[in-house]
Amino acid sequence: MFHVILESTRSALISILAHGLRSFLTTLGIVIGVASVVAVISLTQGMSAFIGESFSSLGSNSLTIQSYTPISEAMRGVRARLTPEDLELIERRAEGVASITPILYASRSSQVRHAAQTTFSQIMGTTYAYRDVAQAWVHSGRFIAESDNLTRRRVTVIGEKVRDDLGLPENPVNEYVELGGEWFKIIGLLEAKGDVMGFDQDDIVLVPYSTMRSLVGNQSQIDIQIQLSLSEQAAVDDVTRQLTALLRNAHNLEPDEDDDFRINTAEQLMETFDTIINMVTLVIGGIVSISLLVGGIGIMNIMLVSVTERTREIGICKAIGAKRHHILAQFLIEAMLLSLLGGLIGLALGYGLGTAISSSIDSFPPASIPLWAIALALGFSGFVGVLFGILPAAKAANLDPIDALRYE
Amino acid sequence: MKLDVKMNTADENLIHLNEISKHYEMGSTLVRALDGISVKIQRGDWVSFIGSSGSGKSTFLNILGCLDRPTRGEYFLNGVYVEELGPNQLAEIRNREIGFIFQSFNLLPRATALGNVMQPLVYRRIGHRRRREMAREALDRVGLGDRMDHLPNQLSGGQRQRVAIARALVTEPSILLADEPTGNLDSRTSADIMQLFDQLHSEGQTLILVTHEEDVAGLGDRVIELLDGKIIRDRRAGEPLH
Ligand SMILES: Nc1ncnc2c1ncn2[C@@H]1O[C@H](COP(=O)(O)OP(=O)(O)OP(=O)(O)O)[C@@H](O)[C@H]1O
Ligand SMILES: [Mg+2]
Numbered sequence: 116m117f118h119v120i121l122e123s124t125r126s127a128l129i130s131i132l133a134h135g136l137r138s139f140l141t142t143l144g145i146v147i148g149v150a151s152v153v154a155v156i157s158l159t160q161g162m163s164a165f166i167g168e169s170f171s172s173l174g175s176n177s178l179t180i181q182s183y184t185p186i187s188e189a190m191r192g193v194r195a196r197l198t199p200e201d202l203e204l205i206e207r208r209a210e211g212v213a214s215i216t217p218i219l220y221a222s223r224s225s226q227v228r229h230a231a232q233t234t235f236s237q238i239m240g241t242t243y244a245y246r247d248v249a250q251a252w253v254h255s256g257r258f259i260a261e262s263d264n265l266t267r268r269r270v271t272v273i274g275e276k277v278r279d280d281l282g283l284p285e286n287p288v289n290e291y292v293e294l295g296g297e298w299f300k301i302i303g304l305l306e307a308k309g310d311v312m313g314f315d316q317d318d319i320v321l322v323p324y325s326t327m328r329s330l331v332g333n334q335s336q337i338d339i340q341i342q343l344s345l346s347e348q349a350a351v352d353d354v355t356r357q358l359t360a361l362l363r364n365a366h367n368l369e370p371d372e373d374d375d376f377r378i379n380t381a382e383q384l385m386e387t388f389d390t391i392i393n394m395v396t397l398v399i400g401g402i403v404s405i406s407l408l409v410g411g412i413g414i415m416n417i418m419l420v421s422v423t424e425r426t427r428e429i430g431i432c433k434a435i436g437a438k439r440h441h442i443l444a445q446f447l448i449e450a451m452l453l454s455l456l457g458g459l460i461g462l463a464l465g466y467g468l469g470t471a472i473s474s475s476i477d478s479f480p481p482a483s484i485p486l487w488a489i490a491l492a493l494g495f496s497g498f499v500g501v502l503f504g505i506l507p508a509a510k511a512a513n514l515d516p517i518d519a520l521r522y523e
Numbered sequence: 524m525k526l527d528v529k530m531n532t533a534d535e536n537l538i539h540l541n542e543i544s545k546h547y548e549m550g551s552t553l554v555r556a557l558d559g560i561s562v563k564i565q566r567g568d569w570v571s572f573i574g575s576s577g578s579g580k581s582t583f584l585n586i587l588g589c590l591d592r593p594t595r596g597e598y599f600l601n602g603v604y605v606e607e608l609g610p611n612q613l614a615e616i617r618n619r620e621i622g623f624i625f626q627s628f629n630l631l632p633r634a635t636a637l638g639n640v641m642q643p644l645v646y647r648r649i650g651h652r653r654r655r656e657m658a659r660e661a662l663d664r665v666g667l668g669d670r671m672d673h674l675p676n677q678l679s680g681g682q683r684q685r686v687a688i689a690r691a692l693v694t695e696p697s698i699l700l701a702d703e704p705t706g707n708l709d710s711r712t713s714a715d716i717m718q719l720f721d722q723l724h725s726e727g728q729t730l731i732l733v734t735h736e737e738d739v740a741g742l743g744d745r746v747i748e749l750l751d752g753k754i755i756r757d758r759r760a761g762e763p764l765h
Binding site for chain 1: 585614615617619623629630633645690
């Protein structure tokens with residue numbers, strides 16, 4: 116059997132090379148199919164590797180709690196809220212929490228001004244604990260301290276993007292910026308974090324939570340976010356269950372009512388992105404498999420032509436002793452090699468395409484192609500070759516020797 | 524050769540044909556290409572079949588070569604009842620017992636002379652190196668040792684036919700079958716080829732030749748004349764025609 120395969124491969128290669136251009140055109144369908152799969156996979160794989168890294172920078176064992184108003188409730192004018200009392204409750208009662216911080220977003224304009232420069236940014240009121248929870252370290256100056264909150268100081272810690280947008284000096288500490296009509300002194304500059312899925316982590320302005328509260332008008336309407344990090348031995352699921360029970364109780368929810376808050380983990384967020392990416396991959400994979408099918412039909416067509424062209428040759432081979440399986444193997448292997456060749460070219464092309472795309476778009480992660488995708492691309496193209504080679508090969512193998520020899 | 528088929532071991536003849544017919548239905552008319560041919564051929568014989576165009580010579584030779592099957596009749600080759608063999612067993616016979624030489628050479632166009640001669644050995648379990656050796660020897664034997672790497676279209680007609688003969692010889696077959704081997708060659712080249720056949724015959728090779736030229740047929744031991752698919756004369760070579 117090995118002998119037959121070896122010999123067939125030898126003659127298949129000769130015949131593929133003899134029709135170089137035709138072989139290439141035949142296999143173009145496979146080339147395009149495989150190239151697009153590989154390009155898509157290399158891009159999405161690069162993306163999800165990148166997302167994984169980004170999310171660990173968010174603090175991998177942290178939880179975010181925010182209020183959630185179902186649409187049906189919102190229609191009735193009811194708005195769910197998370198209050199400072201909820202925060203207190205969690206601080207007092209929840210176990211397994213290492214640090215916890217409220218986040219209060221500026222409700223009105225988030226305009227930031229320095230001298231003549233104005234920009235819009237994410238202004239958040241928070242506490243010293245934010246540093247640990249969100250893994251936000253200062254590059255220069257200091258972070259918000261507990262005393263800043265106690266005395267409602269008008270101080271702020273900003274990200275690099277804000278510094279650059281406002282034309283502040285390299286080290287902006289001790290400069291002043293105007294937030295919502297009040298002047299704040301810059302006490303710290305955050306380390307650059309880059310962006311996660313288009314959200315610039317450096318476009319951020321932090322002020323003390325209590326200062327922010329005093330700036331937000333109506334205290335009864337306050338809706339905060341709570342971010343907390345878990346102590347090492349605590350399990351995410353346990354803490355989530357505990358928090359859910361606490362908050363449901365505090366919000367007087369009946370057993371048949373839905374939660375009016377959401378607890379998100381960084382991991383969950385990552386999984387969501389992964390799901391989206393997998394879906395995209397799947398859909399494109401489906402489209403691509405159609406193009407592989409078309410490519411396979413192209414190969415079948417040219418193999419049928421080739422069998423007809425070589426009818427006499429087949430007759431000669433049969434006359435000197437070729438058995439059915441010799442002829443079958445030769446044409447099958449030729450179809451497979453043809454398709455595999457297309458797969459290889461497609462692989463190189465697709466990877467090149469992925470790399471070109473990812474490097475031409477700023478902030479797009481570099482393309483990466485996993486081994487399984489290479490195996491899949493080549494395996495699949497080889498399979499397509501065999502599948503669509505069967506019919507022509509069987510046709511050749513079943514030729515009657517005398518008819519084949521007489522063929523003009 | 525191990526073949527699980529009907530054998531007639533008592534049969535001393537290399538070839539034994541009994542009432543072989545080949546009929547073609549062409550619409551409403553029946554063409555009797557062969558019509559009840561019975562003949563026995565011994566090992567080491569050189570038999571020429573002669574007849575005008577359309578007398579059934581090629582049809583006959585194709586049946587002898589197990590390329591074609593008769594409509595009716597019995598064919599024993601080496602005592603093996605050929606009619607009961609399947610396609611793969613026939614391929615095995617063509618590979619081991621028969622060397623076929625065609626009027627139009629029938630070389631593989633993309634293979635070199637050496638490659639063509641090696642090809643029948645590909646269908647046996649013989650390693651590449653050994654195949655080369657055997658093919659070289661065969662090409663030397665037909666006097667083409669210096670043209671091994673030429674493609675068929677880089678060879679003259681006579682050289683091509685020599686390659687074809689080498690290909691037929693390389694498997695050391697029981698019979699060489701040649702269908703008008705000199706039909707496409709000029710008289711000088713034909714003479715060379717016939718001399719080669721004569722040499723092979725003197726080495727003990729069984730030869731069956733089809734021709735429509737009396738002087739070519741006359742070179743063998745025995746001449747069988749065909750007309751309209753029937754044997755009309757079976758004589759020793761050199762015997763007067765009438
Ligand atoms: N496949 C076929 N279908 C129908 N008739 C055929 C077929 N092959 C041969 N014949 C007929 O059988 C007869 C014998 O043909 P064959 O080829 O054996 O002649 P031949 O003696 O070899 O002639 P030539 O010397 O011209 O080669 C011819 O009448 C031919 O028309
Ligand atoms: Mg003929």
